[in-house]
Amino acid sequence: MIEIISDFDHGNIHCVDASDPSNIQLEIKPDGKADFFQWFNFRVEGAADQPLTMTIRNVHRSSYINGWKNYQAVASYDGEAWFRVDTVFDGETLTINHTPDNNAVHYAYFAAYPTTRYRDFVGDVKASGMLDHAVIGETLDGQSIDYFKTGEGDRQFWIIARQHPGETMGSWWMEGFLTALTEESNETARALRAKATLHIIPCMNLDGSKRGHLRTNAAGIDLNRAWQNTTMDKSPEVCLVREKMRETGVQFFLDVHGDEAIANNFLDSAINIPSWDHTHAARFDRFSSLLLEESKDFQTEEGYPAPAPGKANLDVANNYVAETWGCLSMTLEMPFKDASVNPEPAQGWSPERCRNFAREHLTVMAQIADILR
Numbered sequence: 029m030i031e032i033i034s035d036f037d038h039g040n041i042h043c044v045d046a047s048d049p050s051n052i053q054l055e056i057k058p059d060g061k062a063d064f065f066q067w068f069n070f071r072v073e074g075a076a077d078q079p080l081t082m083t084i085r086n087v088h089r090s091s092y093i094n095g096w097k098n099y100q101a102v103a104s105y106d107g108e109a110w111f112r113v114d115t116v117f118d119g120e121t122l123t124i125n126h127t128p129d130n131n132a133v134h135y136a137y138f139a140a141y142p143t144t145r146y147r148d149f150v151g152d153v154k155a156s157g158m159l160d161h162a163v164i165g166e167t168l169d170g171q172s173i174d175y176f177k178t179g180e181g182d183r184q185f186w187i188i189a190r191q192h193p194g195e196t197m198g199s200w201w202m203e204g205f206l207t208a209l210t211e212e213s214n215e216t217a218r219a220l221r222a223k224a225t226l227h228i229i230p231c232m233n234l235d236g237s238k239r240g241h242l243r244t245n246a247a248g249i250d251l252n253r254a255w256q257n258t259t260m261d262k263s264p265e266v267c268l269v270r271e272k273m274r275e276t277g278v279q280f281f282l283d284v285h286g287d288e289a290i291a292n293n294f295l296d297s298a299i300n301i302p303s304w305d306h307t308h309a310a311r312f313d314r315f316s317s318l319l320l321e322e323s324k325d326f327q328t329e330e331g332y333p334a335p336a337p338g339k340a341n342l343d344v345a346n347n348y349v350a351e352t353w354g355c356l357s358m359t360l361e362m363p364f365k366d367a368s369v370n371p372e373p374a375q376g377w378s379p380e381r382c383r384n385f386a387r388e389h390l391t392v393m394a395q396i397a398d399i400l401r
């Protein structure tokens with residue numbers, strides 16, 4: 029008897045019919061108070077050595093249809109090691125074919141990052157004693173929003189992740205970034221601390237994460253479309269972080285995300301905000317070229333098209349921050365698929381690669397700090 033289970037932290041699937049292992053019918057559930065859906069995460073129990081054919085039949089109505097082209101789902105037996113499994117998109121449905129070795133196997137859109145892991149990791153970072161920690165407030169579901177601070181430099185660096193809960197690569201990136209900052213012998217971290225004070229929000233959208241959402245918080249708000257007009261009763265996560273930024277000022281901002289469709293890592297600048305000028309452009313180009321030198325996983329050919337001059341959406345965090353503080357401000361997008369500039373087909377883009385990529389960002393931040401005032 030096969031069971032499909034998703035009533036756990038960041039789980040998402042509706043099981044329509046699992047009576048026949050060769051024809052399991054599934055659907056992804058939309059975010060609680062919004063229509064977005066794409067994230068799936070479920071466990072199959074009691075299917076060791078049985079060939080499974082699992083069809084997610086509503087993907088043609090999902091938020092990012094291009095996300096399914098050339099996409100391979102991930103699977104894991106332990107939540108640590110994730111590998112790609114045979115996945116077919118026919119324009120309408122997504123079919124995953126896999127024969128699990130064990131009686132408990134996870135399938136997900138990308139390596140899952142449950143809030144239990146998040147709490148354990150935050151505990152480890154606090155225990156290192158290398159960063160100051162504070163809770164800056166609560167989410168609508170009553171979860172503590174963690175804030176870390178480190179460094180003595182006069183430049184204020186803000187780094188946030190997981191505004192969109194389905195983009196778990198943001199949390200894997202944060203693990204790499206924060207781990208590097210906990211290492212006493214890390215010379216790059218030391219160099220960055222001397223120049224900058226780092227303000228870090230490891231997870232912006234804890235409620236959406238726990239609830240198994242793709243994009244929104246408990247009130248159905250897309251946090252990355254709520255930076256200009258935000259209220260404590262709808263999006264306290266943004267209100268609280270924005271308030272803290274007003275206290276410190278901002279000279280550098282990086283907001284870490286994942287992109288469903290584009291099979292590469294890329295940076296999105298705040299191009300064509302009302303105040304966009306040569307200074308903005310030069311700082312962004314400098315950061316991009318330093319990252320290009322540092323990382324074989326980064327590229328600058330593929331990315332988002334620029335909005336019309338002056339028309340960048342100021343409800344998006346990186347545009348809002350660039351316009352408000354006149355600083356270098358970027359969104360990092362990592363792929364759900366694989367990075368086509370440096371493919372690794374067995375794992376695709378993965379937790380390990382996210383963590384490594386974060387360390388490369390740390391190196392480039394230490395370099396760019398010199399030109400930021």
Ligand SMILES: [Zn+2]
Nearest residue numbers: 192195285286
């Ligand atoms: Zn995003």
